[in-house]
Amino acid sequence: MGSLTGKTALVTGASRGIGRAIAQRLAADGALVAVHYGTNHAAAQETTDHIITNGGRAFPLHAPLGASHSVTGLYAELDSRLSQFGEPPALHILVNNAGFHIPGTISDITPDDFDRLIDIHARTPLFLIQHALPRMPSGGRIINVTSVTTRIAHPTALAYTMAKAALQSLTQALAKDLGPRRITINNVAPGYTRTDLNRHRWDTPEEEAKTAGHSVFNRIADPSDIADVTAFLASHNSRWITGQTIDASGGTHL
Template identity: 55%
Template structure:
């Protein structure tokens, strides 16, 4: 697309995996990208360096999510990073990607695990959006990363599914609330994406084949499969789409 020049984007959890792919694609299309990390600073630096090596513009911001004051800390780092990068104050594209997935059926999830899942996956995006809207220019874009688990039943990740279902609801409601500013709000729901975080789940040829067979294309998803859809939603081409949940699962479980 290459039509994001002059735009500033913030992608949470973009040190690796899907978030890294999104940050790389937005930078490729011309945006100045704030690469956020919670704990893995080294991987985040690799993301920034890779973007710069390919002619893009990016800067690093670190902030732990799921703790008191996380949104404030995130945007303090963002504002400082903008100045360092020589970018204009303000925000055009916000991608809420950072999340955790702790396994467990309803009888196995502890109070601590539940609270942490909700704090990072649901509460943090809510208040990041709240603070981000104070900086976002009219006509901005908010993209929330959800999951295939909100459209089908995965009892073994019940807390994760609940946290992402709330994000789907937030997207619809927020889209109506900010529409008068020309801001669009959409959700992207990936299926199984091949990243280093889930390498153990596909460590054998049999496991890899079983996961690939979930998609009608008989392959695993790649970060770029999600990033390309996010890039479309971040562009002006998507200006008449808001409040939607976009299934990016490769036709999984049709």
């Protein structure tokens, strides 16, 4: 049996990239995984099919995120899908991964861009956690996917970095409150990773070499590199770690 057998996990933004890799890894460890997606049903179904083909359990979960959408609606849909599996409306692992990137310096970032970034990367995880806690049993796990940009100077990703930094602060602020319930909450901060979001950084040999050179390992991360760190934080083995940011950037810009 896997280390997460009997656990239910919700991974937001799990249709592609890092979220897909996390969903697949948690399922491989035994969890029943809700593969959340906002718009791309085909990609979410592909993630789900891959998990099932490899002996895991998963289902796609459609729910747009943001201020104009209901977090309670997401959890109502989750409960409905869990009942189809004969599972109680409990959530043991929440991975806040959904996100996007809008480049912008202090000169060209717009109020609308800023609001959208804060909405998805900070506001939405806050309320996803708020609504998850009543259904999360003792020993639950909350993992927020942030970014190495919070550690390094990245002026072309100003508002994105601010939004991810807010999410990291949320993690630290909640850790003490959740301690009595033995719920851990931690951040995973990736660096450059081989996803569609970062395709421009590796779509030519020259760009790939340049991007790889930022890491001490001289390569770009595979989504599975981030998924493995996340799986550790979701497991019992991480029980003594909370309120922390795990740098999963391959030593970027050390």
